[in-house]
Amino acid sequence: MSYDFNTIEAKWQAYWAENGTFKAENNSDKPKYYVLDMFPYPSGAGLHVGHPLGYIASDIYARYKRHKGFNVLHPQGYDSFGLPAEQYAIQTGQHPAITTKENIARYREQLDKIGFSFDWSREVKTSDPKFYKWTQWIFIQLFDSWYDNDADKARAINELEEVFSNEGNTTINAVCDEDVVTFSVEEWNDFSSLEKQEVLLKYRLTYLAETEVNWCPKLGTVLANDEIVNGVSERGGHPVIRKKMTQWSMRISAYAQRLLDGLTTIDWPQPLKDSQTNWIGRSQGASVTFNVKDHDEVIEVFTTRPDTIFGVSFMTLAPEHELVTKITTPEQKAEIEAYIEATAKRSERDRMADVKTISGVFTGAYAEHPFTKEPVPIWIGDYVLAGYGTGAVMAVPCGDQRDYDFAKHFGIEIPNIFDGVDISEEAFADKEKTIIANSDFLDGLNYKKAMKRAIYELEKIGQGKGKINYRLRDAVFSRQRYWGEPFPVYYVDGMPQMIDLQHLPIELPEVEKYLPTATGEPPLGRADVWAWCTETNKVVSNEKIDNTSVFPLELNTMPGWAGSSYYFNRYMDPNNDEVVFSKEAINYWKEVDLYIGGSEHATGHLLYARFWQKFLFDREIVPVDEFAKKLINQGMILGTSAIVYRISGTNTYVSKGLKDQYKNQIEELRVDVNMINASDELDPNDLRNWQPQFEDAEFELEDGKYIVGREVEKMSKRWFNVVNPDGVCEQYGADSLRLYEMFLGPLEQAKPWNTAGITGVHGFLKKLWKLYHNGEEFGVTDAEPSKDNLKTLHKTIKKVEEDIENFSFNTSVSTFMIAVNELTAQKCNARAILEPLLVLVSPYAPHIAEELWSKLGHNDSIATAAFPIFEEKHLVESSKQYPISFNGKMRFTMELPLDMSKEDIEAAVMAHEKTQQQLAGREPKKVIVVPGKIVNIVG
């Protein structure tokens, strides 16, 4: 009876689905374990072999934990709102709702073929109104909250109103917009309702404000900082410009310190923690105010080097700084305006690409040094960023290279305030070696002491204080797109109002025209949506709105990361229509125990999700403030592109080995890797039939063959190097695919896909199958296992358990191969060995395990079988291995009885050496025995 994987796999996949084998209960006597994958964007291309890598790893771990007696939650769903889904729809000219539905069906079909143990009864889709009802609800909770710095947590907004009506806002220590004015109790009480709302908006955790945003004209939407890479959009690589727009924002900056602190409590990869730390960008220093001469204005700067305050010889403002127009002298006005205009025109990318050109203009105005009262010229320059700190710097050319270059370029003086340092060539920025000079009360102090003293003196004269600054900006939450969650918001007199939970979800209307607009008008703003507004108004108006007028709804939609910021909690109780999840469910599952996904989400999804979790924790909606205890980044599986070489201007293609003759006339073209065989050969006829452009292709062959070049790069449609898992499943089976993806290398590491080696693991499965059969018959008996059988089994149990706990799935595949080879050689057919072995293999190759399990006479799924226990007695026998070094040159280990003393060992070693040398006909060497420790206990 041969191993018919296609039949077996279809059979057991159907069995699992019918019996709900992997359905998790929200209460159980067993301990809980929550294994989560980052849910996929259902893009049009379907899954390639790289996608399932992380899913296979998490599935192995989930199945292992079930064997270990845990109640395992292992759900899956789709991140189906957002730019990628919509861009795909636009490209194919279909409605995103349709393409999304089709793509999800395709994903599901592919996922089912791999035999994952997902609990599909808990599936979520972020674009499903049943799901985004709660995304909208959480948005409302954020709107109804403010951040109390004293309590260091978010609190309900009505508590803030109470504070205002009792104390005004002079005593409160809350996170708010910069432009909040102070008011007394009386003033607060005199405010109109509208004015009160306006003030509260400046404190809410999600707020509406006119801010400078990243506008991407090509995509027709604004983007958050993490959606921009190297100055262009992450999706599509389109240019991004700065633009002032009124947008919803999330006050994530309130959580900067806690997001940093939380990193020490979670088991996440260090590089990922590093990049979040970097993104949050905490820096400690001081804020210093400089009075502007002949003006009633002050310039606030942030500096990490208050110790160098006496080295200030000029100040630089960002061109966008609001004071620039106020303080510029009439003589400088024309030049300043020209400069501002020139910088505004430059895109983010141009500005970044060109960091070497030094540019700036003098405003004509002077500030006053806080201590020396000397005049300090005020310049503007685009090396100062409007978005960081206060958008202004005190320039200390002797201590900062950029200030130094700027000063040199414009001939500004460079006073030296460092003791014994030459600054004629470059600035001196080494904090550790700093000794301050020419600085009044700071003379002779080192960096640390000077820093403290400077802050103290600044505070004394009221012109500065110690300050911690963060790079992290509030996140823009509006998108001028169709395919996203509508906001649960309407406007009265221009002020945003929330729509009650009872009227949620506010469903996305079905529209004909959903394309983004060039001007930034949301697609929902078009005439065909008016009916939606009217309809929604009727629903939400109740008594508080005059039914005769239509109130405008918020027409932007939420960004892609909205739904993914809490979906892991929704899985715990995904079908609940009353609440986002029940208290029982969230208190039972609490948090994700193991989260597996790509590292590309480090400063996007994973940061936003931690932010929302902390917020939900503050408002007592969830019981823990970090949502994932342990996280693993699976490495990317890369494609191996195939390259053909065309002679420029011709239709002739030369084989790889001949291309050098043509030197510069060669053009490289990527062709479909699925046409290439294992020896990198391409059949010319395949290429001619592949695409019309190759129809008349001529070939220059080497040894009668056309050999292609190979290049390892990201798997992508545009390189024609995508390999689908479906083909592999058909040819070798899902179990082979699962084993092979694990066998390729360490989980965290990037590795190229190469089908060549899959015959190895496939051969293992065939051997495994044969081990349980005797010719055509099932061959497992109740025979007594031999000592060797037991030894093989128990060392396999030990190794596999260690491997799984350490997530080294690649080495346990080797362990299985060794075990099967050994047991085959031992002609083992004992049930006492082969039954536990099956449980070990089952997480990796579940289909074959189920089939053999049922042949062993079991009526239930192997998924619930107990993981076998490692018994040390089967490994320890009568000897140990002792490593021995001597003469300082040689070393080896000797296997010796357990009960030998140190002296006996030395004697034995010398006897061994003598025998060895005499056998070789040589004089024995002088032996110095260093008793080594016991390395290993082996059988």
Next chain:
RNA sequence: GCUCAAGUGGCGGAAUUGGUAGACGCGCUGGAUUCAAAAUCCAGUUCUUUCGGGAGUGUGGGUUCGAUUCCCACCUUGAGUACCA
């Protein structure tokens, strides 16, 4: 520029409280089986050698009886980040 990670056969990769480097798989070589092929099985496969050995985990040093493993310097590759005051 800065930060982090990694360099081991023809290839993917094993080997951690420092103890026989190259597990396991691919590929390759030879053999068995077969009319033949596929499949399967067995043996071999780091390099070098005058068959005694010798060299060997990116390079150069160091610690140690002993280093792929620990320390220092350098080289290379990959990833992230970048005018952050």
